[in-house]
Amino acid sequence: MVNGQAVEKQVEVAIVGAGPGGYVAAIRLAQLGRRVALVERERVGGICLNWGCIPMKSLLHAAHVVRSAAEARTSGIVFDSPRIDVIGLLGWKSRIVERLVRGIEFLLKANGIELVTGQARFTGPRRLAVASAGGATTAIVADKVVIATGSKPLELSGLEFGHGPVIDSNTALGLVGLPTRLAVVGAGAVGLEFATFFSRLGTKVVVIELADQILPGTDRDVAAGLQRQLQREGIDIRLKQTVRGVAAGSPARVVCFDGTAEQIVEADKVLVAAGRVPLTDGLDLNVAGVATDERGFVRTGTGYETNLEGVYAIGDVRGGPMLAHKAMAEGLALAEHLSGGRRRFRAVPACVYTDPEVATVGLSEAEARAEGREVKVAKVPASAVGRSLTLGRSEGLCKLVVDAETDKVIGAAILAPQADVLIAEAAIAVELGLRAADLGRVVHPHPTMSELLFEAAEAIHGRAVHVVNR
Numbered sequence: 140m141v142n143g144q145a146v147e148k149q150v151e152v153a154i155v156g157a158g159p160g161g162y163v164a165a166i167r168l169a170q171l172g173r174r175v176a177l178v179e180r181e182r183v184g185g186i187c188l189n190w191g192c193i194p195m196k197s198l199l200h201a202a203h204v205v206r207s208a209a210e211a212r213t214s215g216i217v218f219d220s221p222r223i224d225v226i227g228l229l230g231w232k233s234r235i236v237e238r239l240v241r242g243i244e245f246l247l248k249a250n251g252i253e254l255v256t257g258q259a260r261f262t263g264p265r266r267l268a269v270a271s272a273g274g275a276t277t278a279i280v281a282d283k284v285v286i287a288t289g290s291k292p293l294e295l296s297g298l299e300f301g302h303g304p305v306i307d308s309n310t311a312l313g314l315v316g317l318p319t320r321l322a323v324v325g326a327g328a329v330g331l332e333f334a335t336f337f338s339r340l341g342t343k344v345v346v347i348e349l350a351d352q353i354l355p356g357t358d359r360d361v362a363a364g365l366q367r368q369l370q371r372e373g374i375d376i377r378l379k380q381t382v383r384g385v386a387a388g389s390p391a392r393v394v395c396f397d398g399t400a401e402q403i404v405e406a407d408k409v410l411v412a413a414g415r416v417p418l419t420d421g422l423d424l425n426v427a428g429v430a431t432d433e434r435g436f437v438r439t440g441t442g443y444e445t446n447l448e449g450v451y452a453i454g455d456v457r458g459g460p461m462l463a464h465k466a467m468a469e470g471l472a473l474a475e476h477l478s479g480g481r482r483r484f485r486a487v488p489a490c491v492y493t494d495p496e497v498a499t500v501g502l503s504e505a506e507a508r509a510e511g512r513e514v515k516v517a518k519v520p521a522s523a524v525g526r527s528l529t530l531g532r533s534e535g536l537c538k539l540v541v542d543a544e545t546d547k548v549i550g551a552a553i554l555a556p557q558a559d560v561l562i563a564e565a566a567i568a569v570e571l572g573l574r575a576a577d578l579g580r581v582v583h584p585h586p587t588m589s590e591l592l593f594e595a596a597e598a599i600h601g602r603a604v605h606v607v608n609r
Contacts, residue, residue, distance in 0.1 A: 146277060148253075150176040152477065153267055153281035155259045155422070158185020160454030160466030161287035162243055167474035169250040176279055177252050178259045178269055183243045185289050187463040189236055190309045195332055197232040198312070199492050202339035206494065210531055223340055225315055232312075255279070261427035264447050283449050283477060286429070286437055287470070288422065290415040290455035297384040298324065298411050304391040305409045308333065314408070318342055322393045322406035324382050326353040328491040330412035331369070335493050338374050345375040345404050347382055347395055354491065358503040358538060358552040360518065365497055365554055368534050377402075385409055417456045432458070442476045443469060451477075460487055486570035490559040495521070495535045498562035501550030501569040504540050513543040517575075517598035519591060521555040523605045526586040532556040539565070539575065539595040546574040546599070557588045564592055575599040 157179035257271040292307040326348035436458035454466030475482040488500040521535035540550035551565035578596035
């Protein structure tokens with residue numbers, strides 16, 4: 140403080156939010172020679188690293204180990220039933236997160252990026268005031284301001300977080316005791332990943348979904364295949380049901396309605412995973428005049444710019460698919476744009492880390508036909524690839540959607556082991572406009588799951604070897 144006033148910093152670019160979009164944009168801008176201040180009120184890495192993607196995938200890996208040990212008896216290896224040390228499991232998860240947080244902090248320092256810790260708010264179009272936890276305030280004046288504050292779980296009326304047994308995904312990641320019964324409201328990616336984790340550790344799980352399929356919007360063949368597998372594992376899935384409320388008690392009673400009658404689901408915890416909303420709390424967007432839509436997402440136009448010149452938004456806060464890698468890609472694209480370059484992308488893959496995994500990119504068959512496009516579709520079962528049997532995971536399929544006239548790959552949907560890795564090849568094809576024939580010319584190593592995409596590409600032209608061509 141100087142004479143009781145906040146010290147003012149002047150930078151070329153101020154980025155609010157150090158999640159996947161924010162810190163990636165900051166590093167690329169610094170690499171391009173820009174002076175950057177990165178503001179974060181909690182921890183670098185954002186929701187994904189600290190309370191989302193990374194901790195969840197760590198826990199899912201542990202759950203996969205439990206299932207693999209139980210299934211090993213089919214190959215002649217027998218383990219005793221595991222003892223779950225929840226405190227040890229959470230500690231392991233936290234150590235992974237800490238290591239990655241420290242890694243990002245190191246990269247920010249190495250690239251000369253100033254990290255300002257505190258709650259940012261707009262005091263003008265390109266002016267910020269950042270209040271630290273200790274009460275100090277830092278004023279920042281920037282040529283450009285980037286809003287990259289991400290999103291938070293959607294709260295439903297009658298299912299407010301912290302009310303009795305109702306929890307959000309952040310809280311679920313830190314439960315120190317496994318609930319005997321868990322109700323999951325929402326059968327999207329987050330809900331199904333938590334359902335998988337808790338079910339494998341012995342919790343009785345019921346998933347309640349308003350839509351008529353799990354993973355609403357995903358290819359129906361893939362969603363149906365995953366649903367069958369989850370139900371085989373003992374997860375109770377109830378579709379086309381609304382949740383009317385939760386009656387407190389031990390256990391709590393979740394009141395559901397299927398259109399004709401009410402049903403009761405008993406649960407010790409109720410995890411609400413029904414979507415996410417933009418995280419703009421405390422930003423005072425109205426002070427600067429930043430326009431938002433009816434749902435609160437920041438409106439952006441060409442080059443991620445808001446209605447205010449020099450103010451931009453990337454990642455979840457601007458809407459669209461709420462994916463960390465999309466935010467990262469937008470961060471890179473914006474950094475290049477602000478430095479006079481050009482970087483564009485169109486193919487954004489999405490992954491769900493159930494077992495087997497689900498991964499998609501581009502248009503589904505239904506979406507392509509709804510656009511009036513003539514398409515060819517290949518559907519190859521995972522069991523056609525020998526590697527799936529050696530992994531003990533022969534359930535699933537790969538669907539490849541190709542433009543009938545040009546043979547260009549316009550979409551893919553995979554339900555299979557390692558789908559999160561396989562989808563990268565399909566994303567390259569969609570992004571670069573490759574043809575199915577191009578994929579079919581590439582030698583894929585054997586035995587690997589990558590052969591699944593090869594067989595699908597060949598099946599488009601009736602030349603698949605390990606399935607009967609239709």
